[in-house]
Amino acid sequence: MSDILKNSLMDRLLKLQCHFTWDLHGEDVDIDNVEERVNDQLVYLPNALKHRMYNLLAYLKHLKGDHEETMIQLQKAETQIQESSIAEDADDKKTVMYGNFAWVFYHQNQFNNSLTFVEKVETILKQYESPPEKNALLLDIYGEQGWTYLSFAGKYYQLAAECFEKALELDPEDPELNSGHAMAVYRIEGFRLSSNTGGKSFPLLERAVRLNPRDTVVKVLFALKYLEMNNYDQGDILIEQALQEQPESPYVLRYVATYYRRKGQIKEAIAILKKVLSLTPTSSNVYFQLGKCYKKFIRKPPQEQQNAEAIANAIFYSEKAVELNRSSVPAHILLASVYMKADKHQKAKEEFDKTLTMNDMWPEQKQELHFYWAKYLKHSRKSEAVRHFKEVIKIQNQTWYREIAIKELQELAEPI
Incomplete structure (x- = not known):
């Protein structure tokens, strides 16, 4: 295929509504973690539309460079559509999947196959040009896009909400x-x-x-x-x-x-x-929640045996949550705060510094991190604690952490 035809094909590909055009970036997530969550959903969410999950799994496999497995997942999506109760009106469910097929073939330099699937999508779009049919098509696309963003990463939740809002305007x-x-x-x-x-x-x-x-x-x-x-x-x-x-x-x-x-x-x-862990033994979220639970049992001053067990468990589960999902900002914040509570200053400082540089942090999460660090330093390094309480307040988002930081500075007789 000539360069002119390739450029023409790319122009048509970019107009498709599918995972490859929804601005989903692999560096924003721990891909293995997202993949595992989606596989768990296939098992434990029986009412979900499974072809959507296979579409997302295909895109995740693409991000990992596994083209063969990408095709397998897309074929599963196609089979699921044909076998499900929606098969008699399946075309609107196929637009995202066909778009994904077109992109995968393009990345494999199979340009004729890519063009075939672009044309399949364009044929469906022509069939759904009138308002009632077009609305049905848009409902499915917005819905799949919304659920994809919701399954991907926290920074995409606002986009998910916007997709669902567009769909709800139609129905x-x-x-x-x-x-x-x-x-x-x-x-x-x-x-x-x-x-x-x-x-x-x-x-x-x-x-x-x-x-x-x-x-x-x-x-x-x-x-x-x-x-x-x-x-x-x-x-x-x-x-x-x-x-x-x-x-x-x-x-x-x-x-x-x-x-x-x-x-x-x-x-x-x-x-x-612990029951959930027996069902999903590599779930970062479950380890994260267990870490939060055991953190509640850590007391100061230490109560010897009971406190030692709480610290050991809180550290174990929090470290495991980070290990299983290194892109999870909340897991890193939890681990830093557990180290603080356990008086492991060097590890706490290392985790604090590392977490603060993560790209996916929300302003509210920065507030939370600075708040815990300030509370930890309050009695041993007052000037540092004051600086971090002020970092919390600099972020204008109105949260519980900001409210308490203001009170803490007032108690320390420091200007805000």
């Missing part, structure tokens, strides 16, 4: 899209550590639960929102329902454990997380 009552939108906004609020209870996600979760009562994961997230508002009765009811509906789902149990931990029922949370 406000779609249960799956409402669930996706509520989850995206909930996760954004979690990253931003807002001191407000409820937030924007509360009515979205309430609506999602009403429209999609079988979505147990959303139900547990709604329980966590009730917990933020100190409405334990409503939260407990939703948790009990979730445990009755999906007692073996690691996704449900993980959030249930978070509920118990935030409620102060640490032993119950640990018991559930």
Whole structure:
């Protein structure tokens, strides 16, 4: 193929809606970790649209340079579409997959095959030019794009929310899209550590639960929102329902454990997380949560044996969370804070410095990191602690960490 034809093909490829044009960067994630999470979803989320997961797995394999496995995953996506109940109206489900095929063939220098799949997409787009059909096509594309961003990394959650919002403009009552939108906004609020209870996600979760009562994961997230508002009765009811509906789902149990931990029922949370670990033994998130639980048991002054066990467990699980997902900023922040609590100053300093240079840090996470470091240094290195409390306040995002940092400086009689 001549250079002119290649350039023409590239122009057409760039117009496709698929994983290769959605600006997903491999350096933003631990690819193996994302891949493992998606594989777990295939096993433990039976109601999910699996062709979407195979599409994402194909892109992850591409990022790893495994073209053969990329094709295998795309073929699985195609088979899943044909075998599922949506097969009679499958064309709109194929646009993203065909786009991925076109890009993979292009990267393999199989330009004629790439062109074939570009033309397949363009044929479908012509079939869906009129408004009702076009809306159905856009609904599927926005939905898949939203779930892809939600599965990829924290910095993509805002993009996920925007995709779901576009889709909901076309169909406000779609249960799956409402669930996706509520989850995206909930996760954004979690990253931003807002001191407000409820937030924007509360009515979205309430609506999602009403429209999609079988979505147990959303139900547990709604329980966590009730917990933020100190409405334990409503939260407990939703948790009990979730445990009755999906007692073996690691996704449900993980959030249930978070509920118990935030409620102060640490032993119950640990018991559930260890059950989840038996189902997903290499889950960074589960190790992360266990690290947070054991960190709660670390006391000052030390209580000898009990404290030594808590420190050992907190360090073990936090280090394992980082090892399994080195791109996870929260895992690194947790490990740094555990080292601080355990009075391992050199390791704490090394982890603090390393984490502060990570590219994917949200401003709120920088606040959290500086806050813990300032608290740790408060009694031994007052001037350094003051400097880090001021770093927290410099970041204007209104979080709990900023509020407490202001109070800490007032107590230390330092100007803000």
